[in-house]
Structure formats: structure tokens, C-alpha cells
Amino acid sequence: MSSATDDWRVHAAALADQLTEQRVITDPAWRDVVASVPRHMFVPEFYSDDEPSGLRSTGNPRWLPVVYSDDTLVTQRKEHPDQPGFEWSTSSSTRPSLMLRMLHILDVRAGMSVLEIGTGTGYNAALLCERLGSEHVTTVDIDPELIDAACVRLSDAGYRPTVAACDGLRGYPARAPYDRVIATVAVEQVPHAWVEQTRPGGLILADVRPRGMTWAGALARLTVAPDGTASGPLVSCTWGFMSARPDAVRPGIPDVVPIDATSVHRRKSEIGSEALRRPGLSLLTWQRLPGINAFPGPDATRITTPDGSWADVTRATPAKVEYGGPVDIWGQVEQAHAWWTEHASPDVEAFGLTVGPTAQRLWHLKPDGHSWVGPGHP
Ligand SMILES: C[S@@+](CC[C@H](N)C(=O)[O-])C[C@H]1O[C@@H](n2cnc3c(N)ncnc32)[C@H](O)[C@@H]1O
Known part of the structure; x- marks a missing residue:
């Protein structure tokens, strides 16, 4: 008897072709990776407002087509402990077009080691394992529940990367140095730990974004220099990732700030x-x-x-x-x-970022001290 997921390869190939036609995938090796990785094994269930239960799961005829669509699928929601009654999205399988865009920018090659921050479902780690081999991939998430589930799914799908539950803002020194670090979670400051754990000449690709104004971010593609800094251009990305969480029980939302309303x-x-x-x-x-x-x-x-x-x-x-x-x-x-x-109304791609041991600086057009913008500049 055939199961509902027997034709997953047809769906995966269609997704790979769609992303290729849209020129999101330009490297045929990534097309083959998307066609080969069973996304449905990583997303057995996702939140959907169209379902009476609020969840769409394996067995629902509308589940598989959406799993292989170019959508972000929210897979975990949590209440903030101080704000009961309201749930925030705390994990998802990011839309494949953004993941593949990032994987192209990451410019991985055979033999390179990669650290992913934000394992989530494990799907993106699986894409990396399929491309590079599991022994070259390390992935971490702050939430042990997600890590346990991702470990099982990765193993069931035939991948065995190094997987750890820890705060990814500290990187994962046990397997450093890495050739590439990719963060699938947004940060306001690129942690210097990521720079320290990347080989000189290696790349860090991170979504930099304010927690309190999430449309204002961009991807930072930073090359690590021998002097312990990392620098590079920003790449446009209007809707990026959820913000990093401070711990496994709290979502990455902004702190409530009491305003001073004594005078208006x-x-x-x-x-x-x-x-x-x-x-x-x-x-x-x-x-x-x-x-x-x-x-x-x-x-x-x-x-x-x-x-x-x-x-x-x-x-x-x-x-x-x-x-x-x-x-x-x-x-x-x-x-x-x-x-x-x-300055002719520059878009985000006219800016870049330099990350040092104690601070990060935004610059316009070139990374010298005269081009820094931000507090005190210009
Ligand atoms: C958008 S999801 C990542 C999607 C994932 N790469 C995939 O393929 O499904 C973001 C993930 O980052 C994790 N995260 C949030 N804050 C973190 C932190 N400080 N350290 C490590 N992981 C974190 C969340 O738990 C969540 O699973």
C-alpha cells in the first residue's frame, strides 16, 4: 500500500526546479541537494490558521504540498513567561528560497566545515550535510527539545552532523575553527565568538536585525581577517529571521520599556x-x-x-x-x-559591517574610519 509521502521526491524535485527557474538556485549542486533532502521528515507538523486544531500534520492531504512549497512553516510557539496568554513563534523551517539564497552566498566547497546557529527542524543542517558530508557540519540550537527532535529526524534521514543544545551566541568552540558560520536566527550584534571560531579568510553569514523593528535588518557577509576582526557588505533581506532567544523558555522579543510620560x-x-x-x-x-x-x-x-x-x-x-x-x-x-x-538615499547594500572584539560598526561604501555611521557618526 502506498503512503501519503511516497511521492515526496516528485514534490522535492518540483521545489528544486521552481527555485532554479526563479534563479534562486544557480549552482546545479544545490538543485540536486534540494531534490534529495526529504523536507517532510523535518516538518511532520506546522502551525496553520486554516486548520481547526491550529496545526497541520502528517496524514492531512494539505500537509505534503505545503511542506514542499516555498513557505516558512512555524513549528514551535511559546508564551513569554512574563506575558501569559500570548504566544510568539520560537522556531520554524525557514522558506527554502531564503535558505538557498543564503547557502549560495555562503559559498561552501568540498571539505569545508560549517557551523550553523539555529538548528530548528534540522532541515537546513540536512541540506548542508547532503552537500558537504555530515562530518563537516555542526549545528546548535538553544532549545534542547528542538535539538532532541532534530537529532532523531536527521538520523532517520541518514545524516549525522554534530548537534548540540547551547546558546549559539557563544558559537561552538569544541569543533572550531570553522570555514563558514551561518546564523539562521537574527542578532543585533554579531558575537565576536563567531569571529574567533572562524578561520582567517573564512566567512560568517548572519542576519543582523533589531528585535524591536524587525523589518530594518539585512544579511551581513563577513570575511574574517587575521587580526581578529570580520568585515564585509550587507545584503538586502527585508524579512529575515526570528530574533535570538536569551534562553530556551523565553522568545526573542524586545524588552518592555517603561516610557517617561511625565511631559508631552x-x-x-x-x-x-x-x-x-x-x-x-x-x-x-x-x-x-x-x-x-x-x-x-x-x-x-x-x-x-x-x-x-x-x-x-x-x-x-x-x-x-x-x-x-x-x-x-x-x-x-x-x-x-x-x-x-x-548621500543619494543609499539602500542597505551600500553599507557594510565590521565586527571587532568589543564592538561592531556600520560603514558606508568602504570599511575605513571615515565611513562609519551610527552614534556620533556622521
Ligand atoms: C528560524 S529557526 C531556524 C531554522 C532552521 N535552520 C531550519 O532549517 O529549520 C531559528 C532557530 O534559532 C533558534 N535560536 C534562537 N535563539 C538561539 C540562540 N541564542 N542560540 C541558538 N539557537 C537559537 C530557535 O530555537 C530556532 O529553532
């Missing part, structure tokens, strides 16, 4: 809240206002910073700005906007 100031601005949606400018805004949280509403967006400063800004210009707290933070956005327009 009002003024007009030539810059409306839509400015925060321009990728290059939102990146600059984040650099000027580390820890920014943005809450878009129907008429106005509220932004806050960890010092208790806040501003409510309408979309249309001239915008109405209400603000309070120690700093007029919309003024920082206006200054970033002035710099951005003077």
Missing part, C-alpha cells in the same frame, strides 16, 4: 513615520537609536528607546510629532534622514 511635547516634522520603512534609512535609524522599538498603528507609529524616550509620529507629512522622555528621538531620525538624502 508637540511639534511638526517634514519626515513622517513612513521613513522608518525605507531599508537604508531604517538601518541608520537603528544605529543611531540602539534598542529602538517601533509599534506601527493605523495613524501613527510609536517609537521608544531604552532610556524611556518616546515619540508618536503620523505617516503623512508634515507629520505631527508628540514626544517625551530625556531625548527628542524623532530628531535623531530627522538627522539620519538628512545624512541619507545627502
Whole structure:
């Protein structure tokens, strides 16, 4: 008797062909990898609002086609312990087009060792194992439950990478040095541990993104230098990964910041809240206002910073700005906007990042001290 998953190879080949036609896959070796790895073994169940139970699982006729579609499939949700009653997505199998785009940028070759941060379902680790051989792949996740499940699935599918439950922000020194580090979880700061654990000349590919304004990030493709720094360009990626979690029980969401509402100031601005949606400018805004949280509403967006400063800004210009707290933070956005327009409104790909032992710096066009942007610059 045939089972519902017997024709998975047809679906996997169709996905591989679709990504090739879309020019996401340009290396035929990756086409063969996607056609060979059984994604359904890694995603036996995912969240779906279309199902009465909220989950779509093996056995449901609508499960297999979606498993082999180019969709992100949420596989775990958790409540924040301090905010009962509301669940956040804490793990997923990322949409294959983003994974394959990243795997191409990662530029792996035979014999290279790779560390993946964010095992999740194990599917991306399986893609790496299929391409490089399991002995070259290490993958870590902060959540032991996910690691246990991924280990079983990887082994059932014939892959045996090194798998560990730990905070990936510390890397995984036991198997260092690596030729490549790929983070499938977003970080605000690229940990220097990843630089230390990568060979000089090796690459780190990480999603850098503020937890409180998740559309403002990009992928950083960093080459590790012998002096212990890593530097390289940003690559556009509007919708990236969920933010790194501090531990296995808490989702990677921003901290709630109490705002200082003791006094309210009002003024007009030539810059409306839509400015925060321009990728290059939102990146600059984040650099000027580390820890920014943005809450878009129907008429106005509220932004806050960890010092208790806040501003409510309408979309249309001239915008109405209400603000309070120690700093007029919309003024920082206006200054970033002035710099951005003077420099021909650069997109994120005009910027790059340098990560050192104690800090990371964003630069414009070239990684020298004159091109740094962010607090104090320009
Ligand atoms: C988008 S999922 C990764 C998808 C995965 N690569 C796959 O193929 O299914 C992000 C994963 O990062 C993990 N994660 C979050 N914070 C982490 C941290 N600090 N260290 C390691 N893993 C973390 C989450 O538990 C989650 O499983």
C-alpha cells in the first residue's frame, strides 16, 4: 500500500526546479541537494490558521504540498513567561528560497566545515550535510527539545552532523575553527565568538536585525581577517529571521520599556513615520537609536528607546510629532534622514559591517574610519 509521502521526491524535485527557474538556485549542486533532502521528515507538523486544531500534520492531504512549497512553516510557539496568554513563534523551517539564497552566498566547497546557529527542524543542517558530508557540519540550537527532535529526524534521514543544545551566541568552540558560520536566527550584534571560531579568510553569514523593528535588518557577509576582526557588505533581506532567544523558555522579543510620560511635547516634522520603512534609512535609524522599538498603528507609529524616550509620529507629512522622555528621538531620525538624502538615499547594500572584539560598526561604501555611521557618526 502506498503512503501519503511516497511521492515526496516528485514534490522535492518540483521545489528544486521552481527555485532554479526563479534563479534562486544557480549552482546545479544545490538543485540536486534540494531534490534529495526529504523536507517532510523535518516538518511532520506546522502551525496553520486554516486548520481547526491550529496545526497541520502528517496524514492531512494539505500537509505534503505545503511542506514542499516555498513557505516558512512555524513549528514551535511559546508564551513569554512574563506575558501569559500570548504566544510568539520560537522556531520554524525557514522558506527554502531564503535558505538557498543564503547557502549560495555562503559559498561552501568540498571539505569545508560549517557551523550553523539555529538548528530548528534540522532541515537546513540536512541540506548542508547532503552537500558537504555530515562530518563537516555542526549545528546548535538553544532549545534542547528542538535539538532532541532534530537529532532523531536527521538520523532517520541518514545524516549525522554534530548537534548540540547551547546558546549559539557563544558559537561552538569544541569543533572550531570553522570555514563558514551561518546564523539562521537574527542578532543585533554579531558575537565576536563567531569571529574567533572562524578561520582567517573564512566567512560568517548572519542576519543582523533589531528585535524591536524587525523589518530594518539585512544579511551581513563577513570575511574574517587575521587580526581578529570580520568585515564585509550587507545584503538586502527585508524579512529575515526570528530574533535570538536569551534562553530556551523565553522568545526573542524586545524588552518592555517603561516610557517617561511625565511631559508631552508637540511639534511638526517634514519626515513622517513612513521613513522608518525605507531599508537604508531604517538601518541608520537603528544605529543611531540602539534598542529602538517601533509599534506601527493605523495613524501613527510609536517609537521608544531604552532610556524611556518616546515619540508618536503620523505617516503623512508634515507629520505631527508628540514626544517625551530625556531625548527628542524623532530628531535623531530627522538627522539620519538628512545624512541619507545627502548621500543619494543609499539602500542597505551600500553599507557594510565590521565586527571587532568589543564592538561592531556600520560603514558606508568602504570599511575605513571615515565611513562609519551610527552614534556620533556622521
Ligand atoms: C528560524 S529557526 C531556524 C531554522 C532552521 N535552520 C531550519 O532549517 O529549520 C531559528 C532557530 O534559532 C533558534 N535560536 C534562537 N535563539 C538561539 C540562540 N541564542 N542560540 C541558538 N539557537 C537559537 C530557535 O530555537 C530556532 O529553532
